[in-house]
Amino acid sequence: xxxxxxxxxxxxxxxxxxxxxxxxxxxxxxxxxxxxxxxxxxxxxxxxxxxxxxxxxxxxxxxxxxxxxxxxxxxxxxxxxxxxxxxxxxxxxxxxxxxxxxxxxxxxxxxxxxxxxxxxxxxxxxxxxxxxxxxxxxxxxxxxxxxxxxxxxxxxxxxxxxxxxxxxxxxxxxxxxxxxxxxxxxxxxxxxxxxxxxxxxxxxxxxxxxxxxxxxxxxxxxxxxxxxxxxxxxxxxxxxxxxxxxxxxxxxxxxxxxxxxxxxxxxxxxxxxxxxxxxxxxxxxxxxxxxxxxxxxxxxxxxxxxxxxxxx
Amino acid sequence: xxxxxxxxxxxxxxxxxxxxxxxxxxxxxxxxxxxxxxxxxxxxxxxxxxxxxxxxxxxxxxxxxxxxxxxxxxxxxxxxxxxxxxxxxxxxxxxxxxxxxxxxxxxxxxxxxxxxxxxxxxxxxxxxxxxxxxxxxxxxxxxxxxxxxxxxxxxxxxxxxxxxxxxxxxxxxxxxxxxxxxxxxxxxxxxxxxxxxxxxxxxxxxxxxxxxxxxxxxxxxxxxxxxxxxxxxxxxxxxxxxxxxxxxxxxxxxxxxxxxxxxxxxxxxxxxxxxxxxxxxxxxxxxxxxxxxxxxxxxxxxxxxxxxxxxx
Numbered sequence: 001x002x003x004x005x006x007x008x009x010x011x012x013x014x015x016x017x018x019x020x021x022x023x024x025x026x027x028x029x030x031x032x033x034x035x036x037x038x039x040x041x042x043x044x045x046x047x048x049x050x051x052x053x054x055x056x057x058x059x060x061x062x063x064x065x066x067x068x069x070x071x072x073x074x075x076x077x078x079x080x081x082x083x084x085x086x087x088x089x090x091x092x093x094x095x096x097x098x099x100x101x102x103x104x105x106x107x108x109x110x111x112x113x114x115x116x117x118x119x120x121x122x123x124x125x126x127x128x129x130x131x132x133x134x135x136x137x138x139x140x141x142x143x144x145x146x147x148x149x150x151x152x153x154x155x156x157x158x159x160x161x162x163x164x165x166x167x168x169x170x171x172x173x174x175x176x177x178x179x180x181x182x183x184x185x186x187x188x189x190x191x192x193x194x195x196x197x198x199x200x201x202x203x204x205x206x207x208x209x210x211x212x213x214x215x216x217x218x219x220x221x222x223x224x225x226x227x228x229x230x231x232x233x234x235x236x237x238x239x240x241x242x243x244x245x246x247x248x249x250x251x252x253x254x255x256x257x258x259x260x261x262x263x264x265x266x267x268x269x270x271x272x273x274x275x276x277x278x279x280x281x282x283x284x285x286x287x288x289x290x291x292x293x294x295x296x297x298x299x300x301x302x303x304x305x306x307x308x309x310x311x312x
Numbered sequence: 313x314x315x316x317x318x319x320x321x322x323x324x325x326x327x328x329x330x331x332x333x334x335x336x337x338x339x340x341x342x343x344x345x346x347x348x349x350x351x352x353x354x355x356x357x358x359x360x361x362x363x364x365x366x367x368x369x370x371x372x373x374x375x376x377x378x379x380x381x382x383x384x385x386x387x388x389x390x391x392x393x394x395x396x397x398x399x400x401x402x403x404x405x406x407x408x409x410x411x412x413x414x415x416x417x418x419x420x421x422x423x424x425x426x427x428x429x430x431x432x433x434x435x436x437x438x439x440x441x442x443x444x445x446x447x448x449x450x451x452x453x454x455x456x457x458x459x460x461x462x463x464x465x466x467x468x469x470x471x472x473x474x475x476x477x478x479x480x481x482x483x484x485x486x487x488x489x490x491x492x493x494x495x496x497x498x499x500x501x502x503x504x505x506x507x508x509x510x511x512x513x514x515x516x517x518x519x520x521x522x523x524x525x526x527x528x529x530x531x532x533x534x535x536x537x538x539x540x541x542x543x544x545x546x547x548x549x550x551x552x553x554x555x556x557x558x559x560x561x562x563x564x565x566x567x568x569x570x571x572x573x574x575x576x577x578x579x580x581x582x583x584x585x586x587x588x589x590x591x592x593x594x595x596x597x598x599x600x601x602x603x604x605x606x607x608x609x610x611x612x613x614x615x616x617x618x619x620x621x622x623x624x
Contacts, residue, residue, distance in 0.1 A: 023448075095448045098455035102417060109414075129444050131468050133495040136335075136407045143410035156443050158470035158490065162497025178470065183445040185474025189516060192506040200504060200512065207500065 003152060003174040003216045006123060007240055008266060010088040013121045015311040016297040019089035019242070020079065021127070021273025022111065024072050024096050027056060032283040033075045034066035069103035076111040079277050082286040083293045084119035089269055093127040112149065124151045125242065129178055131156030137166035145173050154178055154220055154242070157204060161211065171215040174240065179205055179232060182222025182245025201228070205235045218242060221260070223251025223270070230259035240267045257303040265309025272296055315464060315486040315528045318435060319552055320578060322400040325433045327623040328609040331401035331554070332391065333439070333585025334423065336384050336408050339368060344595040345387045346378035381415035388423040391589050394598040395605045396431035401581055405439040424461065436463045437554070441490055443468030449478035457485050466490055466532055466554070469516060473523065483527040486552065491517055491544060494534025494557025513540070517547045530554060533572070535563025535582070542571035552579045569615040577621025584608055
């Protein structure tokens with residue numbers, strides 16, 4: 001199935017444009033998740049013990065050791081189970097898994113496998129922002145599409161069209177090019193005004209819309225700049241747009257929906273990471289994630305209804 | 313030891329500005345390396361056998377299966393052993409390891425370990441071109457510096473200074489920001505002329521040179537554009553510059569050396585990947601790599617001597 005059709009079907013199934021960013025960080029996880037699967041709560045240790053996996057300093061003093069791989073798998077499993085019927089996509093940022101070493105990557109493998117089982121309709125996007133030239137880009141595409149089996153990736157276009165093209169030509173896999181970030185620093189290079197009077201990110205959007213093979217091409221444009229999102233959507237009316245920054249980063253949700261969706265009110269993927277997965281730092285984190293995901297879905301759908309583009 | 317001092321010492325020890333790009337691809341490796349460590353040559357199979365690790369189609373027909381992890385480790389070990397006294401740095405591009413899955417990453421671990429044993433003076437740069445915002449960049453820095461233990465990284469600055477800053481402030485680890493690529497496509501965004509009349513990559517070089525904490529900051533500028541290299545060197549006179557593109561990509565070596573070194577004829581790292589590691593596709597690949605690395609070192613040193621900046 002083509003990626004765009006798969007995305008449309010996933011959105012329709014959950015009546016949702018919400019994507020959950022699985023940006024795991026054991027430091028932010030509830031202690032409940034870090035505890036050994038069997039047996040009671042582990043005792044605090046007076047000193048940090050090297051070689052016992054990851055550890056965390058306790059508020060009351062002392063250290064607590066845990067198995068990061070197991071913790072990440074359990075945490076993600078609970079989040080996915082609690083949100084699968086409310087969202088159209090999951091987006092792990094691979095940086096957080098790489099930061100845990102090979103155990104983190106094994107935890108990502110297990111998470112991918114669980115999403116396939118528990119949320120088979122959902123699109124699985126890896127936020128990896130890879131960007132390199134020619135044969136290196138081809139190697140990254142092999143890694144993300146063939147080895148990992150992700151449905152879609154984010155790509156960094158700094159090296160030019162040559163760094164984007166090796167990802168294309170696979171209609172079943174989505175490629176979201178990082179066009180305009182949600183962070184303030186994105187303005188440093190992306191907003192520079194070039195000859196002709198437009199910013200670099202708009203030149204990029206135009207160049208991408210002119211590519212011959214773009215069946216599977218999408219864009220990343222932050223929610224923190226809704227007017228820029230509207231400009232990009234005008235130039236690329238039919239591309240899926242992945243929109244980060246509505247949660248912790250404070251982007252305006254209604255403006256993002258109005259600016260980001262296509263003419264049918266679809267093909268926008270609105271991502272929230274910390275705002276959903278760390279909605280509670282207590283044992284009720286999964287229920288809190290479900291509530292936060294549902295509120296985000298409903299908030300988006302109110303705007304879609306208001307635009308006359310609801311789910312019918 | 314500060315990264316810049318470590319780099320200067322590594323260059324001095326080998327009287328060399330050469331970096332070997334360990335861009336492994338089993339498809340390009342000699343059959344000798346792919347064979348099982350013990351026993352005779354494996355027999356060709358009539359059909360591709362799934363689940364037996366990587367495989368390669370034979371020129372004479374049939375398929376040949378091999379263990380990619382073992383092959384990569386053996387290949388890299390032979391290359392490192394053959395070149396350790398001729399070079400100042402090794403630079404694996406992590407994309408090629410990721411393309412082989414977790415076995416590829418385990419092979420990279422073993423390669424790092426071997427380089428530390430066999431070439432303890434050499435600087436170990438991971439070409440990962442990571443680029444993401446705030447807490448994601450911090451996670452990548454943890455992965456590359458703390459988990460992997462690399463001495464230096466390449467970073468993609470598309471997301472602005474905010475994507476570079478989390479890497480800085482560690483004087484013992486080098487950060488090479490991808491400023492101007494060696495590929496033709498680099499011109500798409502990097503060469504766009506911005507208000508003030510300079511290209512984006514020069515604006516970037518200026519912004520980077522103005523950062524407060526830049527003890528460990530360097531740049532990547534391709535050898536295929538020596539005049540651009542000279543412009544960047546003028547703006548950043550004291551930064552290390554990593555220079556790809558002299559080998560297979562056809563950059564002009566003498567012009568790159570003249571344009572790339574600092575006032576003392578140092579702090580340039582001239583990378584060659586395929587030109588060294590695949591200098592021969594036969595069983596003599598390691599000897600051929602040694603010859604190619606030596607020729608590159610000597611070619612650079614002729615220019616340094618001619619500039620009156622030789623090793624004395």
